[in-house]
Amino acid sequence: MSQSTLNPRTTSFEFSGVIGALSISIGLPLVCVVLNQLIRPDYYIKGFFSNFDFAQLWNNIKPLNWYLTNCEMWTYYLAWFFGLAVLDVTLPGRNMFGVELRDKTKLPYKINGIAISATMALVVAARWQLTGGQMPELQYLYDHTVDLCIITIIFSFLLSVACYASSFVPLLKKNGSGTRERILALGGNSGNPIYDWFIGRELNPRLGPLDIKMFCELRPGMLLWLLINLSCLHHQYLKTGKINDALLLVNLLQGFYIFDGVLNEEGVLTMMDITTDGFGFMLAFGDLTLVPFTYSLQARYLSVSPIELGRVYFTAILGVMCVGYYIFHSANKQKSEFRQGKLPNLRSIDTDRGTKLLCDGWWAKSQHINYFGDWLISWSWCLTTGFQTPLTYYYVLYFATLLIHRQIRDELKCKHKYGASWVKYETAVPYKIIPYVY
Ligand code: NDP
Numbered sequence: 001m002s003q004s005t006l007n008p009r010t011t012s013f014e015f016s017g018v019i020g021a022l023s024i025s026i027g028l029p030l031v032c033v034v035l036n037q038l039i040r041p042d043y044y045i046k047g048f049f050s051n052f053d054f055a056q057l058w059n060n061i062k063p064l065n066w067y068l069t070n071c072e073m074w075t076y077y078l079a080w081f082f083g084l085a086v087l088d089v090t091l092p093g094r095n096m097f098g099v100e101l102r103d104k105t106k107l108p109y110k111i112n113g114i115a116i117s118a119t120m121a122l123v124v125a126a127r128w129q130l131t132g133g134q135m136p137e138l139q140y141l142y143d144h145t146v147d148l149c150i151i152t153i154i155f156s157f158l159l160s161v162a163c164y165a166s167s168f169v170p171l172l173k174k175n176g177s178g179t180r181e182r183i184l185a186l187g188g189n190s191g192n193p194i195y196d197w198f199i200g201r202e203l204n205p206r207l208g209p210l211d212i213k214m215f216c217e218l219r220p221g222m223l224l225w226l227l228i229n230l231s232c233l234h235h236q237y238l239k240t241g242k243i244n245d246a247l248l249l250v251n252l253l254q255g256f257y258i259f260d261g262v263l264n265e266e267g268v269l270t271m272m273d274i275t276t277d278g279f280g281f282m283l284a285f286g287d288l289t290l291v292p293f294t295y296s297l298q299a300r301y302l303s304v305s306p307i308e309l310g311r312v313y314f315t316a317i318l319g320v321m322c323v324g325y326y327i328f329h330s331a332n333k334q335k336s337e338f339r340q341g342k343l344p345n346l347r348s349i350d351t352d353r354g355t356k357l358l359c360d361g362w363w364a365k366s367q368h369i370n371y372f373g374d375w376l377i378s379w380s381w382c383l384t385t386g387f388q389t390p391l392t393y394y395y396v397l398y399f400a401t402l403l404i405h406r407q408i409r410d411e412l413k414c415k416h417k418y419g420a421s422w423v424k425y426e427t428a429v430p431y432k433i434i435p436y437v438y
């Protein structure tokens with residue numbers, strides 16, 4: 001296989017090319033810091049619009065040099081990141097293979113999220129016992145959230161620069177195509193350093209047995225999100241001796257979502273992020289900063305502005321989560337079982353590739369009915385914060401944008417892959433995500 005066949009040049013650009021890549025790389029970290037600044041305890045967030053104080057936004061933010069040279073914070077964060085990496089490589093798990101790559105090989109992955117989560121739960125329980133419930137680590141996390149957020153932005157930048165640079169280093173062993181060339185992402189090989197660094201040049205950068213993309217997607221960000229939520233619960237308990245039902249609910253709902261992700265971890269192996277996208281600043285920042293520091297905004301808000309939901313509202317929110325989860329879970333399960341040949345009675349459309357496109361059951365309602373369920377789940381999290389500030393609703397907006405962008409990318413991919421069969425499928429299932437709406 002020639003080099004150009006293995007790694008063809010990227011000729012179409014997403015996010016409006018370099019300008020978009022630069023704008024997102026500067027804009028999204030800023031949004032992330034601003035949201036975390038606005039939600040912090042000493043900022044009055046209840047009347048968001050009437051009390052908006054622009055000068056306060058930069059209060060507490062130190063000069064860049066302070067972050068770059070802060071040994072204490074770097075030690076904590078690097079211990080967290082590399083400690084988890086060591087656990088990821090050493091703890092036992094199920095060995096699986098990813099999808100077939102362009103050189104006809106498949107990469108091995110270890111699915112050990114349950115072992116890692118159990119280890120983390122044990123460590124938290126032991127620290128609770130040893131510190132008499134004081135848990136100084138959780139208090140540190142709660143008190144330094146904004147600073148840690150900035151540290152993770154710098155780390156994401158450095159990690160993506162390192163991955164971009166290493167994508168030019170030839171492999172030690174020959175790959176399946178008989179060359180030492182690394183497999184690059186189809187979308188990240190434009191030749192423009194800024195664009196490729198942002199999108200991710202190499203498809204699956206690895207450090208020894210550690211798959212950096214899969215690791216970042218599942219471990220340091222997701223688990224930090226869980227710990228930040230827990231730190232809010234802990235903070236409220238230490239401060240008031242009780243926990244409000246709203247904060248408890250958001251912890252339970254998001255904890256369940258993360259746990260469900262761990263239980264169904266192997267599903268990530270066939271997701272677009274792993275099969276198609278390179279690992280660049282976009283994914284590094286998304287996994288390591290955006291997930292932990294913006295998905296936890298509801299819990300952080302509720303630890304500052306406690307809300308008592310009461311039984312009716314509590315049950316209603318739980319209902320939204322259950323409906324969302326039911327759609328999300330049963331739709332994903334239905335597609336997965338159908339593709340394994342377990343549901344032969346469901347209506348489908350034959351494709352030239354020999355596979356079938358399901359257009360029955362959940363998959364008759366919309367082309368991505370699973371996204372709709374996921375979006376409903378995001379509503380349940382935001383609703384726990386009541387209606388006092390739009391800030392905590394950032395997540396439903398952000399997630400809607402992410403899902404629509406994903407749907408558009410997937411549609412392009414499927415149109416190209418399935419041609420006339422996809423057109424037939426679109427006629428049978430006209431709605432994209434929300435039945436009868438979009
Ligand atoms: P989907 O699960 O919808 O998978 C899309 C792929 O499935 C297509 O590319 C195509 O792949 C195949 N496909 C599409 N339609 C059909 C059909 N009718 N019948 C059979 N096969 C079909 O999307 P994702 O992989 O993006 O998402 C997986 C889950 O992850 C979703 O539930 C989503 O909500 C969730 N998610 C969560 C995120 C978060 O941050 N919380 C972020 C993104 C996703 P092929 O080429 O193999 O045919």
